[in-house]
Every structure is written in C-alpha cells, then in structure tokens.
Amino acid sequence: MGQISIVGGGVVGLTLLTRLARLLPSHTITLLDGSPKSAPLLSNSDTATQPTIRTYALNKASVETLSKCGLSIEESLRKGEYKSMQVWDSKTPSYLKFDVSDVGADTHSSLGVIVEDDYICGNLEKIASNLSNAKIVKGAQVKKVTSDSVSYSTPVDKTSSSSTSSSSTPNSLNSLDSDLIVGADGFNSTVRTSLNFPLTKISYGRTALISTVKADSDETVGTAWQRFFPGGPLALLPLWGGYYSIVWSTTNDHAEALAEASPSDFLSTVNECIGGGPTPIKFSDGSFLPPPLKSAKNLLDDLVGTMVNGISLINMNEKFGNSKRFEAPPMITELSSPRFRLPLNLQHVDTYHSSSVVLVGDAAHSVHPMAGQGLNLGIADVECLVKCIESSVTTGGAVDDEYALERYSNERRKEVLKMMGGIHALHHVFKEENDLVLTGRALGMSLINMSGTAKRSLARAAMGEP
Numbered sequence: 001m002g003q004i005s006i007v008g009g010g011v012v013g014l015t016l017l018t019r020l021a022r023l024l025p026s027h028t029i030t031l032l033d034g035s036p037k038s039a040p041l042l043s044n045s046d047t048a049t050q051p052t053i054r055t056y057a058l059n060k061a062s063v064e065t066l067s068k069c070g071l072s073i074e075e076s077l078r079k080g081e082y083k084s085m086q087v088w089d090s091k092t093p094s095y096l097k098f099d100v101s102d103v104g105a106d107t108h109s110s111l112g113v114i115v116e117d118d119y120i121c122g123n124l125e126k127i128a129s130n131l132s133n134a135k136i137v138k139g140a141q142v143k144k145v146t147s148d149s150v151s152y153s154t155p156v157d158k159t160s161s162s163s164t165s166s167s168s169t170p171n172s173l174n175s176l177d178s179d180l181i182v183g184a185d186g187f188n189s190t191v192r193t194s195l196n197f198p199l200t201k202i203s204y205g206r207t208a209l210i211s212t213v214k215a216d217s218d219e220t221v222g223t224a225w226q227r228f229f230p231g232g233p234l235a236l237l238p239l240w241g242g243y244y245s246i247v248w249s250t251t252n253d254h255a256e257a258l259a260e261a262s263p264s265d266f267l268s269t270v271n272e273c274i275g276g277g278p279t280p281i282k283f284s285d286g287s288f289l290p291p292p293l294k295s296a297k298n299l300l301d302d303l304v305g306t307m308v309n310g311i312s313l314i315n316m317n318e319k320f321g322n323s324k325r326f327e328a329p330p331m332i333t334e335l336s337s338p339r340f341r342l343p344l345n346l347q348h349v350d351t352y353h354s355s356s357v358v359l360v361g362d363a364a365h366s367v368h369p370m371a372g373q374g375l376n377l378g379i380a381d382v383e384c385l386v387k388c389i390e391s392s393v394t395t396g397g398a399v400d401d402e403y404a405l406e407r408y409s410n411e412r413r414k415e416v417l418k419m420m421g422g423i424h425a426l427h428h429v430f431k432e433e434n435d436l437v438l439t440g441r442a443l444g445m446s447l448i449n450m451s452g453t454a455k456r457s458l459a460r461a462a463m464g465e466p
Helices: 011-023 060-069 117-129 190-194 252-260 263-274 291-315 374-393 402-431 435-449 452-462
Strands: 002-007 027-033 055-058 080-082 084-089 095-099 112-116 134-138 141-145 149-155 171-177 180-183 199-215 223-229 232-238 243-251 332-335 340-349 357-359
Touching (some): 002 011, 002 171, 011 027, 011 060, 011 134, 011 374, 055 117, 055 374, 060 374, 080 232, 080 243, 084 435, 095 435, 095 452, 141 190, 180 190, 232 263, 232 402, 243 252, 252 340, 263 332, 357 402
Parallel strands (some): 002 027, 180 357
Antiparallel strands (some): 080 112, 084 095, 141 149, 199 243, 199 340, 232 243
C-alpha cells in the first residue's frame, strides 16, 4: 500500500485525513498529532452543556466539505446559525447590514454557522477511527521532515516498559517513508520550516482577545455583529442558548487590560462598545492651522458632516433602496469562560508545494480574523488538494504528481491572496482616523448598504459562493 503522511491534528488535518482515506483505499493515510489526547466527543443534540471557548465561523462551502467527511453540521443542534450580518463604524454614522434574502435564499438557509473546535475534531476523529486505512498517532512530536519521510517521537507507555529512576517519559523514535507529506501543522509549521518554504510575515501589532459570554436572554439572536474601532473590530457571534463568542482584535496594551480587568468591568466595557449605535461623524478641530484656514476647514467640515449624516439617515430608512434597519445587539450579562489572547499576524508562503510536500491551512497562510475566513480558507485548501489528487489518480497518475500539486498551489494561492488583500486593506482603512478616510468609508458603507447588487456579492462571499 502507498503511504500519505499528514502532520497536524486540527480541523484541517482531520478533514484531509477523512477525505483522502475515502478517496484512496489503496493507501494508508497517517495523521501525526502532537496532542497526546483526543478532543472530547460532543453530542450533536447536547445544547445543555456550555459551549467551549474555541469556535469557528464556517461558510456553506466548508459545511459541504465536512459533510463529505461524514460530519453533518446542518443536523447538529450544537451550533449557532446567523442569517444576517451587521457591520458598523465607531467613528461614523454608517453601517452595513445584509442577510440571506440578499442572495434569494429561502428562510431556512443561513449565511454561516459558528461551531466549536472540539465538536468538529472529536467527531472527525471518531469518523476516522471507522476507516480501515486511516491512522491517527497521538502525541507525535515531529523531529525531521524530508521530501519523502517524516521522523517523529511518541511517548512510551511507562506501565509497559521497565522501571526507571528518571521522572521524564521515555520516547520512541519512528520514521514514515511517504509518497506524499502534507503539512497541516498550523502557524508555526515544523513541516514548512524543515523544508525551508519561503515565507512572508507581517505583524499587525494587534492581539485578538477571545471569550464566551452569555446574554440576558436564553434565546440567541441569529445575527453576527461586528463593530470597527481604530484598534480593530469587536465581533459578537451567536452560539446557542443565549451564548455568544467574542473575538476582539485590538492593540496589544488594550488586549492586556481587557484580559486583566475584573469580569464586571470587562462586561461593562463590552456592552458599552458593542452596544453603541451609529455615531455622528466628527472631524479633527484644525487647531494646527492658521486662523483663516481653520475657519475654512470648519465650514467645509460642517458641510461634509451634514451631507454624510444626512445620507446615513437615508440609509437607515428601509423604504429607500435596499437598506435594512439597524439592529441593537443583546445585553451581555455573564462572562462564561476564561479570556485568551492570540497575537495577530499575516503570513503567506511563496508556493504551497515543494517536491512531494504540500502545505495546507495556517501552515501555508494566516489572515486577520476580522472576516472569519481563516478556517474556511484551510478547508478550501483541502477540497482543492483532494480534487487535484483525484484528477491525477483517476487518469493513472501518482498522488504526488508534479502537475497536480502545482495546480493545487496555483489555484489556492490565487484565491487566498485575493481574500488576504481584501482583509489587509480593510484593516488599514478602519484603523485610520484622518478626515478624508472617515468621509470615504462613511459614504462607502452607506452606499453599499443601499445597493442590492453590492450586498448580494457580500452575502455570497460570506457563504463561500462564487
């Protein structure tokens, strides 16, 4: 039998494991997972248990890929569905709101779902355990990767080995000769580093603070909210039973203060920030200008401000264009989890494959979380790689066919760079506070909100549709 090795036991690696095991019954697919323990197996009908903290926003395309693995997200009650998205600016009166009706979807469709990492991983591991050619090695620490082999160590069960006076756990060294090696081992990929993939990395100088909170009602509203501040966006994402996931991208100092604040102070800050509605635009006072120019600037600011605020008022009128009424987020009353912080960086490799080694997910690219597309991009990598391999083997080619892997790399780089460029541009547009940028983004958001065509494109992008 042929051998394919996957390094990394997260959602992307497990998705690839189950997809390849079904596609290639003549190959053994081995996944090397650095974690010694399996994810908990959470029931799809259990809504009484509090959500775990690590969650993902999945679009329609990702849900369909997981369904091909044998995991039906649509049937699960342990998820949050959002049928609408609302985005607004903390410095201007403009906002943008769109929902499934903008793409002509029926009332049972959604723009996306929020699902726990543990739920996906636990269930994918169970599915893989029933596939005869799928193998998961837990606690595998990768030591060396070449173009055709992976060397790794695993802890030895001390109960079955001779006694030793050392308190450390002895390790067993292993090596896998592989037809294809896939690095799905995340942001700090050992596979990528071992093979010296050229990498571009940019620090945003920002930190994401993540937590689970509960609102004042047990009924969860099916809207994903996101309010932009100069330091970054604050997102409130629906789960179930009144629970929501918070992802707050902000400056490093602010994230530290939020993490160290008392629960009551943290909740007060969250409600104050996410609860604030559209704000009249305010320009700089022009104190740095000579008196004549300052007077002219103030007059111009009054005219522009009146125009921007007026257009925003029209934008709020549901009878005009394709506008939808601004919806106030729920009041948050409980901090239901610890608060975790993650540094935010943009990084991207120049190519996704080298010889018989391929990178997928965060090992190949990582983006700002503001659009919730990180895991969706990784799952799309899996789908594309599987299709390229399938195209090769069905025509008599090998799983590591150079043309197939190059096709994968080119297709995914194109799509990822497009998404990455858009997210990077949004980050810079919303962190700026000069008068010209404020005016431009206020007018832009209002005009988009009144345009059915523009919102249709945004809704399709959110669902992972072309």
